[in-house]
Amino acid sequence: MKIKALLxxxxxxxxxxxxxxxxxxxxxxxxxLDMVNDARLSAMGVNVTSLYDNDINLAVTNPSxxxxxxxxxxxxxxxxxxGSNLGYATYGREFDKVGTFVGTMQYINYGNFIYADEMGxxxxxxxxxxxxxxxxxxxxxxxNWSIGANFKMLFSALESYNxxxxxxxxxxxxxxxxxxxxxxxxxxxxxxxxxxxxxxxxKLPFEIDYALTVGLxxxxxxxxxxxxxxxxxxxxxxxxxxxxxxxxxNTGLPIxxxxxxxxxxxxxxxxxxxxxxxxAKIINLRFGYNFQHRQEMRISTTRAGLAGFSVGIGVDxxxxxxxxxxxxxxxxxTPNCLTIKTNLSDWTK
Numbered sequence: 127m128k129i130k131a132l133l134x135x136x137x138x139x140x141x142x143x144x145x146x147x148x149x150x151x152x153x154x155x156x157x158x159l160d161m162v163n164d165a166r167l168s169a170m171g172v173n174v175t176s177l178y179d180n181d182i183n184l185a186v187t188n189p190s191x192x193x194x195x196x197x198x199x200x201x202x203x204x205x206x207x208x209g210s211n212l213g214y215a216t217y218g219r220e221f222d223k224v225g226t227f228v229g230t231m232q233y234i235n236y237g238n239f240i241y242a243d244e245m246g247x248x249x250x251x252x253x254x255x256x257x258x259x260x261x262x263x264x265x266x267x268x269x270n271w272s273i274g275a276n277f278k279m280l281f282s283a284l285e286s287y288n289x290x291x292x293x294x295x296x297x298x299x300x301x302x303x304x305x306x307x308x309x310x311x312x313x314x315x316x317x318x319x320x321x322x323x324x325x326x327x328x329k330l331p332f333e334i335d336y337a338l339t340v341g342l343x344x345x346x347x348x349x350x351x352x353x354x355x356x357x358x359x360x361x362x363x364x365x366x367x368x369x370x371x372x373x374x375x376n377t378g379l380p381i382x383x384x385x386x387x388x389x390x391x392x393x394x395x396x397x398x399x400x401x402x403x404x405x406a407k408i409i410n411l412r413f414g415y416n417f418q419h420r421q422e423m424r425i426s427t428t429r430a431g432l433a434g435f436s437v438g439i440g441v442d443x444x445x446x447x448x449x450x451x452x453x454x455x456x457x458x459x460t461p462n463c464l465t466i467k468t469n470l471s472d473w474t475k
Contacts, residue, residue: 156280156291158234158256163203163214165449165465169438170400171414172352176310176337178301182218183465184232185262188312188337189274190297192264193219196228201467211235219225225265232258252285272299284323293317293330306341333357345405353396354441360419361395395421410440423455445472
């Protein structure tokens with residue numbers, strides 16, 4: 127009996143949502159939906175935000191940010207994460223009295239893997255990849271309120287096995303422009319797997335997020351906060367050997383953490399903090415700190431390094447907006463992400 131390489135399973139779990147395995151208990155499929163698809167978001171450590179500033183890349187995961195200013199915007203992204211190649215293209219179009227639509231094609235290739243039997247004897251190779259086609263709609267109801275929704279068709283192929291699913295996102299954003307405050311509630315990836323790899327139907331990586339953006343009054347700087355996975359309190363992998371990292375000298379066993387320590391750990395795992403500073407209106411410096419990434423990607427309780435931190439830059443060059451991010455996970459790798467955006471109307475004027 128042929129056994130698919132264990133390495134593939136590990137890559138799938140790590141690539142999706144940078145720890146979606148722990149968030150969803152390892153029981154979800156199509157985890158690539160939680161992967162950050164924009165250099166700006168990646169630099170701030172989040173995969174969804176409430177930033178309402180006409181950036182079509184942000185609207186892919188928060189459709190309530192879709193607005194008429196995204197008409198004819200085109201954006202392309204590429205990232206390499208732990209050997210997996212991820213790319214996407216998104217385009218916006220406004221229709222009178224209906225609203226603005228954003229179409230997105232997202233693709234991830236996990237590479238080639240070898241077959242092996244129980245004796246470790248190889249016999250050829252196989253590939254794995256996933257595709258998501260998304261249609262998003264958004265409409266501004268008033269100066270303060272906007273709503274939006276995404277419809278997704280998802281396809282995944284693993285060797286000769288295929289899976290297909292449909293999902294929706296629903297979001298709402300409330301803005302206070304005079305105070306430079308934006309806040310959103312986003313329900314993501316609510317759907318069902320129609321065709322599955324095996325007899326058992328997998329769950330999609332459903333989650334509920336709350337995003338908050340606060341701009342400073344006298345400085346060109348914005349703080350970004352994300353409280354994610356509100357539908358699930360426990361984000362810690364259920365490991366019976368989980369300890370405080372110290373050993374009881376009398377028993378030689380790990381010292382179990384207190385309920386207070388576990389509560390604090392879970393609480394902080396739901397939070398991501400980032401920021402963005404604008405210089406001369408054409409340069410944006412970004413940073414982020416993701417508590418869950420740091421907890422999950424550290425090598426040990428005493429050696430975390432810069433895991434969880436991310437930085438990036440955005441530059442306006444002629445008719446292009448270019449974004450780059452550098453994220454620190456662990457010694458396993460530091461993924462880079464590049465996004466290029468332009469408005470096609472600018473090239474026909």
